[in-house]
Amino acid sequence: MDIFIERRETRPAMGLRSATDLFSEWADNGRDEGMEKGHTASVDIMLERLLEGREKPFTALDIGCGNGWVVRRLSGHPLCTHASGVDGAPSMIAKAKEVDPDGDYVEAMLPDWTPEEPVDLIHTMECLYYLSEPLPFLKTLHDTWMKPGGRLVIGVDHYVENPSSHDWGPSLNVHMALLSIEEWTEGLQKAGFTDIVSTQVGAKEGWSGTLVLTAHRPFDE
């Protein structure tokens, strides 16, 4: 029972390193580029699902945007009127701005920051589980960050059904909330999202794939 409680603990423990310090160091060492390559196959599918059937112009936001590569993919879409990214790692944002000086990249810590305007589309790859309380943050996204009729796509590699990811938090000494597919799905439901679909993409031997969750904020609530 003790072991179970320890494994399912989602609150950060004392003495852990902040994820944004770690990833700022990764950007300084060029490791953001390897991460971009490693995430591309899953993000291709996430963007496809986010943009599927889109016919009207849209605004978009990437949460935990790292060096900004997904923001640049979104802003390259012909219907995108504005794309922005937020990340708390100073060197990630510095890199994003260096590559794309005209881009909209914000250095800010979540969940404390709020965008000036709600957006139509939200993308977030491998970021939300670094927050102390990822599930309540979903309600903030629904209520404040997203316009009615908006769409959200979340990608996570660290989740209960992907056992090979379980030791990442302890090995990097960084807080990572370990949630199950059911917990993410219920969290989205409780936040008010509808049409929630979860799939695991890119699964192979010893790897359960990226958990990709899509959801809508309904027009009428």
Ligand SMILES: C[S@@+](CC[C@H](N)C(=O)[O-])C[C@H]1O[C@@H](n2cnc3c(N)ncnc32)[C@H](O)[C@@H]1O
């Ligand atoms: C695993 S990286 C993924 C980066 C990017 N989404 C990608 O796929 O290349 C996680 C990112 O989330 C950011 N992050 C983690 N916790 C954060 C927080 N509390 N506030 C803002 N950014 C955070 C980190 O700085 C890091 O750049």
